[in-house]
Amino acid sequence: MPKALVERQQNIRKPLTDLGVANLLFYCDNDDCMSYLLQLGLKDRIDLVYIDPPFHSGERYFHRIDNHSDVAFADVWRSHEYLGMMRSRLGNIWGLLAPTGSIFVHLDWHALHYVKVIMDEIFGPENFRNEIIVKRGRRKNLQYQFKSLDRMHNAFDSILWYSKSKDAKFPLPLVEQSSKSKWMGFWSNVNRPTMRYEIFGYTPERGQWKWSKERAFLAIANYGLYEKEFSSRMSLEEYWELSGRKVEFIRKRNNVKYAEYWIPPKTHKILDNIWLDIEAYNYSTGYPTEKHEQLLERIINLFSRPGNIVADFFCGSGTTLVVAQRLERHWIGCDSSPTAMSVTKKRLGNTKFRLVTL
Ligand SMILES: C[S@@+](CC[C@H](N)C(=O)[O-])C[C@H]1O[C@@H](n2cnc3c(N)ncnc32)[C@H](O)[C@@H]1O
Known part of the structure; x- marks a missing residue:
């Protein structure tokens, strides 16, 4: 050196x-x-x-x-x-x-x-x-x-x-990227018969629902509770914030057989x-x-x-x-x-x- x-x-x-x-x-x-x-x-x-x-x-x-x-x-x-x-x-x-x-x-x-x-x-x-x-x-x-x-x-x-x-x-x-909450169709064209069950009186003949039956029924109950007890006082987003940002929701879609699920607001994306x-x-x-x-x-x-x-x-x-x-x-x-x-x-x-x- x-x-x-x-x-x-x-x-x-x-x-x-x-x-x-x-x-x-x-x-x-x-x-x-x-x-x-x-x-x-x-x-x-x-x-x-x-x-x-x-x-x-x-x-x-x-x-x-x-x-x-x-x-x-x-x-x-x-x-x-x-x-x-x-x-x-x-x-x-x-x-x-x-x-x-x-x-x-x-x-x-x-x-x-x-x-x-x-x-x-x-x-x-x-x-x-x-x-x-x-x-x-x-x-x-x-x-x-x-x-x-x-x-x-x-x-x-x-x-x-x-x-x-x-x-x-x-x-x-x-990375930071904010997006608003939205409702999306709960049906997916991935074809798993075990994920086809009855929601709001309708069972899909092909494709599947996005979540398991247990998770979906809980989300339906969550939305029912919100509508009955809280909707007159606060928005769904406020209710979601108040309940610890963990609760999921599914509701009946007007004039359509399929249900829809709620996607919470996001502050970040991967x-x-x-x-x-x-x-x-x-x-x-x-x-x-x-x-x-x-x-x-x-x-x-x-x-x-x-x-x-x-x-x-x-x-x-x-x-x-x-x-x-x-x-x-x-x-x-x-x-x-x-x-x-x-x-x-x-x-x-x-x-x-x-x-x-x-
Ligand atoms: C594309 S420029 C880098 C620009 C830099 N990222 C910036 O933000 O300004 C490439 C650099 O590599 C240096 N360089 C090329 N060969 C080198 C070497 N063998 N040893 C040290 N530096 C070298 C050049 O002088 C040049 O500044």
């Missing part, structure tokens, strides 16, 4: 091995950064990694601010070079990731499928969790000007989520893997390909806890680090671009961190 590196290692060993105070920003190639962290003893210690590497787009990206622009980074590779670069980084990330940890890799159509194959090799196909679809940036569909096209406009990016081990479990990914409700890109720093804090807030909030270590080894303008700091996680960031470094440092403001240059 070079002398300067050994000195720095002595400087930062304590906070890193305590894991109490460490926030580290590396200005270097991330291969060096990760080898260094492994040598420092951070094997199996990082709880969450988000990376937004170059996409293999064949483009150069400029940081544009106040009528001035510099190259921020180049994304120009031969395919085997790009995949070799990703393979070595993903291998090191696997080593650094805690057994309960997860990695999220943000890509687009250029390299997604090739990187997925590499990740299956490194993390194991059994640890693939989801491909998450997010909105692409401000790229308009310019195809209106043409009479024909050779392919459709690409409107989304993908984030590959892998865990380090297949036994890792995660809390329900709930996320699926299409995240079009939030922005993925932002334009606040002028750094090209800057990701939106909404996206990082969602990933960090759902897949780590306060006090955990979150890392982004292609941190660009520092979005992951800023959000991790706000959500009280420790963070490790790395970028090899001088422009990325100056934007990230400015964005971090008074945040305490150690800058490591290898």
Whole structure:
């Protein structure tokens, strides 16, 4: 190990091995950064990694601010070079990731499928969790000007989520979304004869009722009680609140043979893997390909806890680090671009961190 590196290692060993105070920003190639962290003893210690590497787009990206622009980074590779670069980084990330940890890799159509194959090799196909679809940036569909096209406009990016081990479990990914209560038909076309019984004088000949007989009869009785004793004084929703938000209701539907059941109001929904409700890109720093804090807030909030270590080894303008700091996680960031470094440092403001240059 070079002398300067050994000195720095002595400087930062304590906070890193305590894991109490460490926030580290590396200005270097991330291969060096990760080898260094492994040598420092951070094997199996990082709880969450988000990376937004170059996409293999064949483009150069400029940081544009106040009528001035510099190259921020180049994304120009031969395919085997790009995949070799990703393979070595993903291998090191696997080593650094805690057994309960997860990695999220943000890509687009250029390299997604090739990187997925590499990740299956490194993390194991059994640890693939989801491909998450997010909105692409401000790229308009310019195809209106043409009479024909050779392919459709690409409107989304993908984030590959892998865990380090297949036994890792995660809390329900709930996001705020309110919906009003409603009545829905109690019949379903799933065909289970044992779930066909008489309600309000009618037994379906095919399909089934949605709940068991016992549960349905209790819900009918609940609604009867509400109508008889409480409906003149309060709404059904108020009654449901008052009775501990657990009571279920079924009632007869006017002029129809089928019964209907009550779906209570909701404040949250469970996320699926299409995240079009939030922005993925932002334009606040002028750094090209800057990701939106909404996206990082969602990933960090759902897949780590306060006090955990979150890392982004292609941190660009520092979005992951800023959000991790706000959500009280420790963070490790790395970028090899001088422009990325100056934007990230400015964005971090008074945040305490150690800058490591290898
Ligand atoms: C797509 S940008 C990341 C943008 C970032 N997510 C943000 O919100 O600003 C990719 C970054 O990876 C950096 N990068 C590319 N290769 C790297 C390497 N080998 N080591 C460190 N950083 C690298 C580039 O300099 C660039 O800033």
